[in-house]
Amino acid sequence: MAGQMSGQPIFILNESSKRTRGRDAQSNNIMAAKAVAEAVRTTLGPKGMDKMLVDSLGDVVITNDGATILKEMDIEHPAAKMIVEVSKTQDDEVGDGTTTAAVIAGELLKKAEDMINQDVHPTIIASGFRMAAEKSGEILDTIAKGITSEDEAQLINIAGTAMTGKGAEANKEVLGKIAVDAVRSVAEKGDTRTVDMDNIKIEKKVGGRVEDSEMIEGMIIDKERVHTNMPKKVQDAKIALLNSAIELKETEVDAEISITSPDQLQSFLDQEEKMLKDLVSKITGSGANVVFCQKGIDDMAQHFLAKAGILAVRRVKKSDMEKLSRATGGSLITNLDEISEKDLGSANFVEERKVGGDDMIFVTGCDNPKAVSILLRGGTEHVVDSVERALNDALRVVGVAIEDEKLVAGGGSPEVQVALELQDYASSLSGREQLAVKAFAEALEVIPRTLAENAGLDPIDTLVELRSHHENGENTAGLDVYTGDVVDMWERGVVEPLRIKTQAINAAAEAAVMILRIDDVIASNKAPEPPEGAGGMGGMGGMGGMGGMPPMM
Incomplete structure (x- = not known):
């Protein structure tokens, strides 16, 4: 990067810095972010597959949990890291729906790229996405149903949905009941209910079967x-x-005691x-x-x-x-x-x-007891670990449901419903944002589409059938991945807390908007030498230094 002045170039940036601008920068960032979303996409849903991650020390993690996968992957690209942030935020806020959030973010960027190629300005896309995300929250509110902490069967369903596809579904009845009992024990009853997960202690012991796991009232x-x-x-x-x-x-x-006779020593010891x-x-x-x-x-x-x-x-x-x-x-x-x-x-x-x-x-x-313990058993260490991750999600999700007292159906049904209503909303807009809102609606359908793909079903047929059910007013119709039919998810007991969906859509929209607005990437090549006395932090490279470390439990 040089300016010209009386024939003398002026260098502003270090010569080894790389700079990508305009369209190149955007498509580069979008590509990286899409690649990350693609990596976790196959794990979505009950029929999703697992990933095996081997770190530099040779430790193996086998998991289906989006946040865990993205945390363990050593991701370097700065835009890709933003998608990792999305799933991390989702994990911190709700504990489940991490893959959903990452996949929606990737799909939003894919749609945005098409629009940029049609010369729609990124700022317009960004404002359209924001409007759509806000509207999605309102639509989700209207289709949510209430629940109380007394409704044990429904709470066990929520725990079951969170654990499905995470290597624990064979025992989800046992584990679901444990999760619900544990959360209800530690839920604080005040003006608002709060559930502090620190009061639930999970002890893992290899040996025995998963169904030997138990909750201890203490x-x-x-x-x-x-x-x-x-x-x-x-x-x-x-x-x-x-x-x-x-x-x-x-x-x-500092006292010195001098002992001169054995009797004194004895009395000292006595x-x-x-x-x-x-x-x-x-x-x-x-x-x-x-x-x-x-x-x-x-x-x-x-x-x-x-x-x-x-x-x-x-x-x-x-x-x-x-x-x-x-x-x-x-x-x-x-x-x-x-x-x-x-x-x-x-x-x-x-x-x-x-x-x-x-x-x-x-x-x-x-x-x-305001604090309880769960003893987890399993045949091998990896089994116990994957059951623990599933149970953690279940505990968090039941906690969120008790705090918010709002549920939506699962199986891709809220996404289809929101997409439908967003299309209507888009038609009512007059500016170019209309295109972005429409694109947002189409992007949400990636969830039912991926559920179908992962179950080996035809994604287009499935989507068409889902849409027609929703157009007929069945707003809880979702995909049963085991049979391939579109059924009422509410009756099937496939339910999730409302917060999973609102958080996933908002976080994905925000990340997509952030990546879209970048038109210039300036990357310094060499890490500067750390100044004297600054310790060895200089070469950490910002967030990059944390890659590849095992998660701290």
Whole structure:
């Protein structure tokens, strides 16, 4: 990039920078974004296939979940990253519908490209897309139906829809029930219902079958008791949750104690023992018969606790301590001197059980647990992992349904309905935006079309049949991918929360508009050397440095 001035070129950009402008930049970006959408398209729907992702360390992830696939793929192209963002936002907001969001974004760009080739200005397309997205939200609102958290059967249907096609559908009844019970346990009843997913703990153990998975009305802690003489099972547990260690405190000041005779040494040791004994007697005095400790427990203290018949567990994670507090109703105790009966939590049973060869502590039968655990089982590690991903989606989706209390039918039916009504809306517009709104409507039909393609059905026939059902006023008619028929999805129990659809359409429209408005891509080639003292962050290349890392769970 150079300017001319008295015959002397002026270089503004680094010579190695690449610059793509105008149509080239647009078609380049659109192509990259479409390629990403195409990558996840085959996973959509119950008949969608899975992807096997192998990272640089050779770790394998087998999944059908759009967000997981895009997160694991090492995507370099900046426009393609925007589509990844779409599915990530969808995942954060709702937990399901990630593939839908990415596929719609890709299709919107494909339509936009056709319009740009017909000389429709990108700004007009962008404003048309925005109008269409807003209108879509209104249309979806009119076809949504209400639900309450009492409607268990419908909630299990929602969980089932979220898990279908994710390697868990053989057991979706069992897992759906677990998901619904778990979410209903932790749902906070206030003016508005809120569901905090952090209060549901998923423990995975390989071994057994998927249908052996269970929900525990309480907590599972992946630890064992500290001493073998402690009881394995405590009934009517009174639980002390300690933040501090059951050990002697070191002196704050550097003190030197000189001991001159064996008697002195003995009395010194006796004194230490007595202090530990006092600590333990404070715990027993409060009536506690189970102790969970976030820090260490001294060997001598373990002995005294075992003698007192107390089951103790040490080095419990901070997050587990907080969940235990919510599940049992106990307070976290920092100072042992102030322990009293009212700080204790309670549960019917605390017991150590062997699961898949490991000892785990189960805290069960809590009165009104605000935190629960789910124990997932499965034949191999990959099975357990894929079931966990499916269950996570189910939990999130049931949570969203309870929060919003609004549902729509699945199976491509909302998309067809919105597309139909958008076509009518387009006809009422007079400007060039009309073309963009029409294109938006056609783009939404990519969802039923892809569902049909993935099920091996004829996409055109399917779409025509779907449209005719919707034109006859059947606004919940969708595609049954198992039989290939168009049926009433509401009656089939294929339902999803409204937020999945509104979020997917909005996020896709926003990303498409953003990519469309770019007409100049200026890419610096070399990463600058990091300045002194800036550490090694210079070469991370913005977001690119995060690629290929395994997801942090």
